[in-house]
Amino acid sequence: GDSVTQMEGPVTLSEEAFLTINCTYTATGYPSLFWYVQYPGEGLQLLLKATKADDKGSNKGFEATYRKETTSFHLEKGSVQVSDSAVYFCALASGNTPLVFGKGTRLSVIA
Amino acid sequence: ETGVTQSPTHLIKTRGQQVTLRCSSQSGHNTVSWYQQALGQGPQFIFQYYREEENGRGNFPPRFSGLQFPNYSSELNVNALELDDSALYLCASSLRTRGNTGELFFGEGSRLTVL
Numbered sequence: 001g002d003s004v005t006q007m008e009g010p011v012t013l014s015e016e017a018f019l020t021i022n023c024t025y026t027a028t029g030y031p032s033l034f035w036y037v038q039y040p041g042e043g044l045q046l047l048l049k050a051t052k053a054d055d056k057g058s059n060k061g062f063e064a065t066y067r068k069e070t071t072s073f074h075l076e077k078g079s080v081q082v083s084d085s086a087v088y089f090c091a092l093a094s095g096n097t098p099l100v101f102g103k104g105t106r107l108s109v110i111a
Numbered sequence: 112e113t114g115v116t117q118s119p120t121h122l123i124k125t126r127g128q129q130v131t132l133r134c135s136s137q138s139g140h141n142t143v144s145w146y147q148q149a150l151g152q153g154p155q156f157i158f159q160y161y162r163e164e165e166n167g168r169g170n171f172p173p174r175f176s177g178l179q180f181p182n183y184s185s186e187l188n189v190n191a192l193e194l195d196d197s198a199l200y201l202c203a204s205s206l207r208t209r210g211n212t213g214e215l216f217f218g219e220g221s222r223l224t225v226l
Contacts, residue, residue: 041219
């Protein structure tokens with residue numbers, strides 16, 4: 001079945017550092033890809049998405065590009081802030097199938 | 112804030128008991144999905160309801176059941192609780208059109224502890 005694999009955390013960075021969180025997927029067909037973020041004590045929020053190959057999703061300085069050839073959707077940000085500390089989940093969905101999530105990567109940004 | 116509200120936010124039960132969790136969908140949404148998020152894991156799909164009928168189910172036993180009401184609010188019921196049922200239960204609502212579930216909007220979850 002469909003699955004998502006993302007890099008294990010936790011990831012600890014200093015403020016203004018560059019962030020990459022790797023995500024690869026296995027799916028039949030052509031899924032849509034998502035990054036969700038979960039801040040402490042809150043529910044999941046959609047951060048960005050891409051629905052077809054070579055699409056780039058972006059939001060709040062975060063970016064991810066749908067790479068069909070490498071089945072990847074890596075999350076990047078050029079300069080992280082303390083407020084970016086959260087758990088980040090990569091996910092996919094095909095058509096009307098439910099979202100399949102990765103295990104999450106905890107990011108801690110220190111001042 | 113997504114407009115999806117869940118209750119209770121926290122609860123503690125003992126093995127063998129039953130629990131009901133509630134979810135109020137975002138206004139205008141007709142589909143609700145439930146997910147279980149164990150500590151340190153990603154959310155796992157339990158089931159989805161559309162127009163008051165179950166419309167997809169993950170790998171969860173029948174003691175996990177649900178309801179969706181005419182106002183699109185929803186309940187998740189778990190019978191015969193086991194220790195491994197301890198988790199954060201997330202409700203997500205969406206507007207389903209033309210067979211596409213649409214973007215999910217999550218509530219903050221109900222944290223269940225089974226002792």
